[in-house]
Amino acid sequence: MTAIPLVALVGNPNAGKSALFNALTGARQKLGNYPGVTVERKSGRISLDDGRPVELVDLPGTYSLDPTSPDEQVTRDVILGRQEGERLPDALVIVVDASNLDNHLRFALELIALGLPTIVALNMVDLATRDGLELDANTLSADLGVPVIATVAVRKRGLDHLRGALEGMLDGGPRQLRPSVPDIGFDARRAEARRIARAAIVTETPSRRLTAAVDRVALHPVMGLVVLLSLLFVMFQAVYAWSQPPITMIEGWAAAAADAASAALPDGLLRSFLVDGVINGVGSVIVFLPQILILFFFILMLEATGYMTRAAFMMDGLMARVGLSGRAFIPLLSSFACAVPGIMATRTISDPKDRLTTILIAPLMTCSARLPVYAVIIGAFIPAQTVGPGIGLQGLVLFILYVAGIIGALIVALILRVTVTKGKSSGFLMEMPKYQFPRIQDILIGLWQRAVIFLKRAGTIIFASTVILWLLLSFPKPPVGSNVSPVDYSIAGRIAGGLNVVMEPIGFNRDISLALIPAMAAREVAVSALATVYSLEANDDEAALERSLGDRLKGRWSLPTALAFLAWFVFAPQCISTIAVTRRETNGWRWPAFMVGYLFALAYCAAGITFWIATAAGL
C-alpha cells in the first residue's frame, strides 16, 4: 500500500494560510507536535474529486528558508525533507497574499526553485480588490511557471480549483528535491519578485484605507492605550457576565446526575465514589467551560482581526523597560487562556534570553485554569454589587487579580533580565497585518479544539487526581464509635495535618492544605478537591449537601483566609503541563525547577502578606 500523498501548505505569516487550511479541511484536523520540539503540527485529510485522500499539513509561516526561530526552522526542515517524523511533501501549496505580492513572491520563488510539484494559491483576492488592486492570475502563472489559483478561503469556487489542480499534480512517482539548487541569491530574487508582481497588476489604487483609519486610533499613544485597556476590561467582565446562563445549566445537569446516582445506588462506597468523587469533583471543574471558552473567544478574535500585533506595538515601550519586546506580549496574552500554548508561542521570539524570560514569567499570567478557583472564592466572599455604571465589584476584583499577575510578571522580568537572563535587550521587528473581519468558521474551529483539550483534561488529569484524592480521603475509616472526623482520620487528612504546620502562618486551614496536594496536577483541581472534601464531610447531612461549594466555604473560611488563597493562586505554579512544556522548551530540568521554586516562594509571600494585612485591617 502506498502512503497517502502529503501536501504542505507554506507561505509568509499573514498570508491567510490557516484560514485556507480551515476552509479545506473543516473540523477534520489533527493537532500534534513534531518530535523533539514543541512546534505544533496541524494536519487534516481532504478528498480530491476522484476520491483520493490527501494529507494536508499547515506549516508555520516564515519569510524565507533562512530561519530565525524554532518554528521557522521546522518549516524549512519539512520542506527540505529533513524534519524527523515527517516525510518529504509530495507537493507544496504556496499561499501568497494577493495584496502583498512583491514580498510574498520572493519567498515563493525560493520555494519553486526547490523543484517539488507546486501550486501557488493567490489568496485573499477579495481584500486586494477592497484595497483597489486587480491582478491577472494567468500572467502570474506564466511568469512563475507553476499553476496559480485565485482563492478566498470562504468561497467554494477557488477551493474546488485548488483541489482540481492538486489532482493533476499528485500523479507520478516519488518526489525528490531538485539536486544542487542554483541559488540566485536574495537580492536577485527580490528584483525578480518585484518584476513579476508588477507584470501581474492590472490596476492599482492607493491601498489600505480601512487599516490606516483604524490604526490612527489603535496605534495612537493615548487613544490606543485606552482602546487596549478597554478591550481587556470588557474581556474580563464578559467572562463573568456572559457565562452565568450556561454555568447554571451545567450545574443543573451535574445536580441531576448526582441525584440520579444517589437514588439508583444503595448507600455505600460505590455511591460515595460516584457522587462525591466523580460527579462533584469533575463536575465542579467542567462548570467552568463556558468561562474558558469566552476567554479563548476574545483571544482568537484579537488574533484573527489583526489587532493582536497592534497590542504588541502599544506594549513594546513598556516591555522594553523590563528588558523584553512587544513581541513577548502575544505569548503572554495567550497565557491568559493557558500557559502551555503561551509558552509554545514564545518560539516566534528569536532572541534566546528574551524567549527564556518570557517562558519563565508566562505562568504569572492568570490562566483559565485559575478561573474556577477565583470564581468560587469571589462568588462566595465578594458581594455581587455594582461600584459604578456597568462595573460589578466581582468583575473588578477579578480584574485586580489579573493586574496583580501582570505587575508581578513585569517585576520578575526586570529582575531576571539583570540577573539570570542577563544580556543585551533584543529588538522589536514585526509585520502588522491588515485588519480583517474574522471568519466565524475559524473562530468556531479554534473554540472547538480548546473545548476538546479542556474536556480531555477534565476526563484524565482532573478525573484521576479527584479519584486519588477521594481514595486518600476515604481510607482508612475511623473505628466505629470514634468521634474523630473521617477526613481527619484519613491518609490525606494526616498528610494535610503535617503540611498545615507550614501553611498555617499564611492563614491557610487544613482543608486548603488538603486541596493543594492534588492541585499540584492542575490548578482547577483545587476546586474539585474542596468540593470532594466538603461533600464527604457533609456525608449524611442532606441540608449541607444541598448547598453550593461557595456557601459551604463561606461558613468555614474567614475573609483574610479567602483573600490569602486568591493571592496564592496569582503566583502558584501548580500545573504539571506547564512544567512539562517548560522542560521541553528549555531542554532540561534546570529552568522548570527554577521556575517552580521562585513561583512557590512568591505565592507563599503574597498569601502571607495578604493574610496579615487583611487581618490587621480587621476584615
Add this chain to the structure above:
Amino acid sequence: MRLHLFPLRQPGYIDSVDWSVLSASEGQRLREFGVCEGASIEALHRGGLMGRGPLACKVGRMTIAMRRNHAEAIDVRSGPETPAQ
C-alpha cells in the same frame, strides 16, 4: 534624513541603510520585510508616550513595526520612489 526624524505620513524612499549597526538577524528580517535601498517608505505612527515606543511604517505594501535603533540605521529621502532600482 534618518527615518526616526522623518515626518509622519509623508512619502519617501530609502536612500541607504547602514547594515553594519544592525545584528545579522535584524538585518535579515528587515530585508525580508522589503527594506532596501530605493524601496518606498512612509512613517505612520510613533508608539508610546513621548515618542519612546516603536515606529510603525509602511514599506512597499506592508506595514511593519521597528524600534528607534533600527530607524536610526535607515536614511530616507522625501519624494516618490526612484524608478531606477
